[in-house]
Amino acid sequence: MNARWLDAELEGADTSPERRGKFKKKKLLGRRKLEDLVAEDPDQIADDTIRRLIDRGHITGIVAELKSGKEATAYVARGPRGSVLVKLYRELEARSFKNDAIYREGQWIGDVRAERAMQGRSRRGLEMLQGMWVSAEYAHLWTLWQAGLSVPEPLVGPSPFDYEATTPAVLMRLIGSEDQPAPRLSDVRLTPEEARSAWHQSVRGMADLLRLGYAHGDYSTYNLLWWENTVIIIDFPQLTTRQNPHFTQLLRRDAQSLVTSFRKHGIQSDAETTLREVQRLARERGPEPRVMLP
CATH class of the missing domain: 1.10.510.10 (Transferase(Phosphotransferase) domain 1)
Known part of the structure; x- marks a missing residue:
């Protein structure tokens, strides 16, 4: 395999007309507007994920948007143990970076129908991929944190039962402070x-x-x-x-x-x-x- 092919695979996106048109009736969740994530009354928050995180006691509210990337937007939040970074993933089809297959090669799924759905990128398959993407970040964070590496502390888990319930969000301790988050x-x-x-x-x-x-x-x-x-x-x-x-x-x-x-x-x-x-x-x-x- 040559480097040019690898780079193309890593940066590529599915732009076929068939794929673009497949889910055009469904409104995709892309970058959320900050006003949809905050409200004086938590029950009035428009975003389902943020309401769920508050209901489960993971956070008490969103403070500000920190950074928007290719697949997710990071927000500063407050929680019961201090400042929290909430990484809120877009739906796969709403991301500018969509071709994740090269990273998943070699993973064992253990379910032929699930593997077929993910490869075909059906609606169910995309939901599974979304869940795997979020769960993978939590699982890796816990492994690296417990091993003593210099990474943010994950705030949900380490049981997958706990962190899978936060999809499409990943929660970790904010590096820096609410007023001055750590820069890249x-x-x-x-x-x-x-x-x-x-x-x-x-x-x-x-x-x-x-x-x-x-x-x-x-x-x-x-x-x-x-x-x-x-x-x-x-x-x-x-x-x-x-x-x-x-x-x-x-x-x-x-x-x-x-x-x-x-x-x-x-x-x-x-x-x-x-x-x-x-x-x-x-x-x-x-x-x-x-x-x-x-």
Whole structure:
């Protein structure tokens, strides 16, 4: 498989007329308007998902929109344990990034009819894919958090029974504060010393993922936060394992994305050198696992 084909698969979208017209009668849930997510009386909130999160006690209300991406919009919320980041996914057909098949290759579904529905992208299949996308982010977050990696703390779970009930939202502890959420590394200006520290932390973070058998799938300064001189890795629904036949290519692509995005901070490296360093660090001992309180 060549790199051009891989990049096309990773960035591609289904634009066939048949697919575009299939669900044209159904209003797709894309980027929600902030006014639909807030109200003085929670029962008057227009968005079903936010009302459900409030009813279940996960949050007390949405404060502000933080950032809108290709597949989801992040909101700052308040909750019983402090500030919360609510990542609210759009429906699959309403996303600008739709081709997730390459990340799912190698996954075992265990249900032939479900697999057929997802491959055919029927309405039921799309609902299943949506649920898998959200559940995958929760599951990965819990694995990485418990392993001691520098990632946001998931706030629902670790039982899938709990976090599947929040679909299409993923809830995690907000990095930073309500008034000053942590910025992405792509959006900050660093001193040369800070840039070197951020680079080494980012390379080690990629190695920590590899040690656990993961490739991020979209590893760059756009998915790394910078807070109190610490790099925090985010965005995990497309995380892939060694069972994926494209694992090596995705890992190499992560190294290239990291190298390219760090050039703005004055860091000069190349993908192959970075990948070798990641592989070397992955053979070393990782961070101390976090102790889960009962």
